[in-house]
Amino acid sequence: xxxxxxxxxxxxxxxxxxxxxxxxxxxxxxxxxxxxxxxxxxxxxxxxxxxxxxxxxxxxxxxxxxxxxxxxxxxxxxxxxxxxxxxxxxxxxxxxxxxxxxxxxxxxxxxxxxxxxxxxxxxxxxxxxxxxxxxxxxxxxxxxxxxxxxxxxxxxxxxxxxxxxxxxxxxxxxxxxx
Amino acid sequence: xxxxxxxxxxxxxxxxxxxxxxxxxxxxxxxxxxxxxxxxxxxxxxxxxxxxxxxxxxxxxxxxxxxxxxxxxxxxxxxxxxxxxxxxxxxxxxxxxxxxxxxxxxxxxxxxxxxxxxxxxxxxxxxxxxxxxxxxxxxxxxxxxxxxxxxxxxxxxxxxxxxxxxxxxxxxxxxxxxxxxxxxxxxxxxxxxxxxxxxxxxxxxxxxxxxxxxxxxxxxxxxxxxxxxxxxxxxxxxxxxxxxxxxxxxxxxxxxxxxxxxxxxxxxxxxxxxxxxxxxxxxxxxxxxxxxxxxxxxxxxxxxxxxxxxxxxxxxxxxxxxxxxxxxxxxxxxxxxxxxxxxxxxxxxxxxxxxxxxxxxxxxxxxxxxxxxxxxxxxxxxxxxxxxxxxxxxxxxxxxxxxxxxxxxxxxxxxxxxxxxxxxxxxxxxxxxxxxxxxxxxxxxxxxxxxxxxxxxxxxxxxxxxxxxxxxxxxxxxxxxxxxxxxxxxxxxxxxxxxxxxxxxxxxxxxxxxxxxxxxxxxxxxxxxxxxxxxxxxxxxxxxxxxxxxxxxxxxxxxxxxxxxxxxxxxxxxxxxxxxxx
Numbered sequence: 001x002x003x004x005x006x007x008x009x010x011x012x013x014x015x016x017x018x019x020x021x022x023x024x025x026x027x028x029x030x031x032x033x034x035x036x037x038x039x040x041x042x043x044x045x046x047x048x049x050x051x052x053x054x055x056x057x058x059x060x061x062x063x064x065x066x067x068x069x070x071x072x073x074x075x076x077x078x079x080x081x082x083x084x085x086x087x088x089x090x091x092x093x094x095x096x097x098x099x100x101x102x103x104x105x106x107x108x109x110x111x112x113x114x115x116x117x118x119x120x121x122x123x124x125x126x127x128x129x130x131x132x133x134x135x136x137x138x139x140x141x142x143x144x145x146x147x148x149x150x151x152x153x154x155x156x157x158x159x160x161x162x163x164x165x166x167x168x169x170x171x172x173x174x175x176x177x178x
Numbered sequence: 179x180x181x182x183x184x185x186x187x188x189x190x191x192x193x194x195x196x197x198x199x200x201x202x203x204x205x206x207x208x209x210x211x212x213x214x215x216x217x218x219x220x221x222x223x224x225x226x227x228x229x230x231x232x233x234x235x236x237x238x239x240x241x242x243x244x245x246x247x248x249x250x251x252x253x254x255x256x257x258x259x260x261x262x263x264x265x266x267x268x269x270x271x272x273x274x275x276x277x278x279x280x281x282x283x284x285x286x287x288x289x290x291x292x293x294x295x296x297x298x299x300x301x302x303x304x305x306x307x308x309x310x311x312x313x314x315x316x317x318x319x320x321x322x323x324x325x326x327x328x329x330x331x332x333x334x335x336x337x338x339x340x341x342x343x344x345x346x347x348x349x350x351x352x353x354x355x356x357x358x359x360x361x362x363x364x365x366x367x368x369x370x371x372x373x374x375x376x377x378x379x380x381x382x383x384x385x386x387x388x389x390x391x392x393x394x395x396x397x398x399x400x401x402x403x404x405x406x407x408x409x410x411x412x413x414x415x416x417x418x419x420x421x422x423x424x425x426x427x428x429x430x431x432x433x434x435x436x437x438x439x440x441x442x443x444x445x446x447x448x449x450x451x452x453x454x455x456x457x458x459x460x461x462x463x464x465x466x467x468x469x470x471x472x473x474x475x476x477x478x479x480x481x482x483x484x485x486x487x488x489x490x491x492x493x494x495x496x497x498x499x500x501x502x503x504x505x506x507x508x509x510x511x512x513x514x515x516x517x518x519x520x521x522x523x524x525x526x527x528x529x530x531x532x533x534x535x536x537x538x539x540x541x542x543x544x545x546x547x548x549x550x551x552x553x554x555x556x557x558x559x560x561x562x563x564x565x566x567x568x569x570x571x572x573x574x575x576x577x578x579x580x581x582x583x584x585x586x587x588x589x590x591x592x593x594x595x596x597x598x599x600x601x602x603x604x605x606x607x608x609x610x611x612x613x614x615x616x617x618x619x620x621x622x623x624x625x626x627x628x629x630x631x632x633x634x635x636x637x638x639x640x641x642x643x644x645x646x647x648x649x650x651x652x653x654x655x656x657x658x659x660x661x662x663x664x665x666x667x668x669x670x671x672x673x674x675x676x677x678x679x680x681x682x683x684x685x686x687x688x689x690x691x692x693x694x695x696x697x698x699x700x701x702x703x704x705x706x707x708x709x710x711x712x713x714x715x716x717x718x719x720x721x722x723x724x725x726x727x728x729x730x731x732x733x734x735x736x737x738x739x740x741x742x743x744x745x746x747x748x749x750x751x752x753x754x755x756x757x758x759x760x
Contacts, residue, residue: 043382043383043384046382046383047382050382056366056367056369056382057382057385058356058359058366058367058368058369058380058381058382058385059366059369060382061369061371061380061381061382061383062369062370062371065369065371065372065373066371066372066373
């Protein structure tokens with residue numbers, strides 16, 4: 001498959017470039033545009049970005065490899081990042097991870113045959129208060145996971161319905177000030 | 179003058195030096211890995227930590243505040259500083275590992291961090307013996323490590339490009355290699371991939387590291403992560419000896435070191451000279467070791483019956499030379515000097531020509547238009563084109579030289595070390611009826627077409643000087659022994675451990691690596707003696723250069739001593755007289 005940006009994206013890239021005094025800072029946002037369009041930033045996409053921005057390929061490669069949020073290979077339509085860092089682990093993060101593996105019939109790091117789901121195990125996403133939790137394709141957080149909730153989310157995703165971000169009422173006053 | 183106190187000693191400084199460079203310039207030491215004087219300063223290895231403070235001044239009077247002992251009160255930086263990136267300022271007080279326990283501890287613990295995932299494979303690592311990490315761990319490192327878990331494994335034996343091999347596990351991510359390709363060679367071919375403990379340098383996927391300066395990253399690498407595909411596993415560095423020399427593969431005359439063991443040049447590395455090549459050299463120049471080791475002409479050859487060459491004794495070859503010369507008139511002899519030979523050799527050829535009435539030698543420059551890059555690679559493929567222009571040899575273009583042989587009644591051509599047939603300047607059939615006498619270093623079509631071949635020493639075997647494209651005269655030192663030279667007697671030659679402590683009966687010593695050849699001055703003296711001329715130079719090239727300095731105006735006052743002291747001398751080139759081709 002040949003990867004190309006069309007007119008609309010190229011205009012967008014020009015606008016991004018205009019925001020910075022030099023081209024290098026545009027690397028991150030342009031990689032995002034590429035990932036949103038192609039679903040990943042594999043070697044060929046990196047090459048395309050390098051050519052579009054007229055930057056060294058090695059530079060683009062280094063940036064893409066640095067961030068785990070850029071997918072260096074093709075992934076499923078929904079990437080489920082299940083947190084197994086300390087707080088989530090204590091609250092059952094691994095149970096959720098293993099339940100997902102069982103439910104979708106794949107191991108961590110794999111993609112389902114229909115190309116819908118990829119399961120990844122990740123470190124802390126900064127939502128320890130809502131443990132256990134997962135993130136869907138670098139986007140929405142799903143909190144307080146239970147098996148039932150996982151079933152519900154997967155069912156929704158199969159029908160193309162992304163869960164809403166669950167806002168939680170925060171305490172207005174810190175406990176010690178009460 | 180502004181002052182700085184380092185470990186209690188007072189130093190004065192000028193300008194705005196960085197602290198680490200200033201300390202190094204004083205001959206003191208602070209360990210470091212990522213810093214390099216000719217590249218940007220990322221301060222990422224964190225090894226050069228020192229304690230830095232400023233004296234406290236009274237705000238109103240501007241006087242230094244003094245403590246009860248009358249010493250200045252120092253306000254220390256709250257944390258240790260990387261000395262590579264901090265400017266030296268007036269009154270600054272510095273404590274290095276020599277005088278401060280905290281600094282010692284910081285450097286030691288930093289080394290423990292660096293070594294967490296570094297394999298302890300020094301016994302099989304090419305860098306061992308010249309490895310900053312190894313040396314500094316011995317000097318400043320911890321006795322052991324508290325990290326007893328399994329080390330992180332990364333790719334090994336990655337062929338990054340045709341000349342560079344990566345062992346990612348050994349990398350300490352100093353980024354010297356990526357900075358080199360970004361800032362010096364500007365090919366931007368390398369990057370650091372991944373992050374944390376799994377990062378290492380690599381090219382973009384599918385790209386090869388074919389930078390024409392790629393091997394400099396091997397020299398820069400402070401560990402054994404980047405190694406030379408050619409030199410890998412060929413020798414331990416402490417078994418070799420290191421001899422300063424000059425790159426002869428192009429016109430820039432990069433300063434180099436020849437690394438020899440048992441009289442083979444095993445590798446070539448650049449030698450720092452801010453006037454010519456800074457710390458760098460092109461990869462092509464490093465392949466010259468093959469020129470010095472392989473395919474050498476050893477013993478003179480004489481062509482019999484116009485057919486095949488046979489090896490001959492020196493005496494017989496000299497007799498044959500005289501026979502050839504005496505069978506023709508002096509004006510039928512054409513001398514061809516060479517931009518590939520040194521100033522001394524060309525001067526002697528000229529001198530011989532003048533004394534014998536053979537006229538001034540001719541030459542043709544060896545140019546490859548468009549191959550230069552404005553940095554260290556030049557169009558000029560020869561190391562001494564400017565030198566022979568300054569000597570006054572007569573310059574021809576390629577066609578003129580061939581015409582001169584075929585048209586003007588020439589019946590004997592004497593070529594000094596220039597592969598003119600291989601360069602397609604001359605053709606073999608020119609010499610069907612014309613006698614060809616070749617003084618050369620390597621076997622090639624030209625030497626094979628010759629009626630008489632004299633082997634002469636190459637740049638790795640003699641001390642001789644070369645003038646680069648910018649008119650800088652620089653000289654080499656003998657690195658390899660010939661059949662007739664001896665390391666222990668020739669004080670210009672360096673001795674490695676094996677040379678000093680070995681004997682000729684050791685099994686790592688062979689006589690085969692010594693070429694049966696003579697320096698041009700010795701050979702010309704022998705020929706001169708046979709023909710009744712006294713052109714003997716007992717001190718070799720040094721004495722020839724002294725004579726050139728007296729007799730040739732462009733080289734006035736030039737001597738080996740001055741070249742050694744000033745790492746080469748910029749000659750006064752009158753650009754109108756001498757066409758400068760870069």
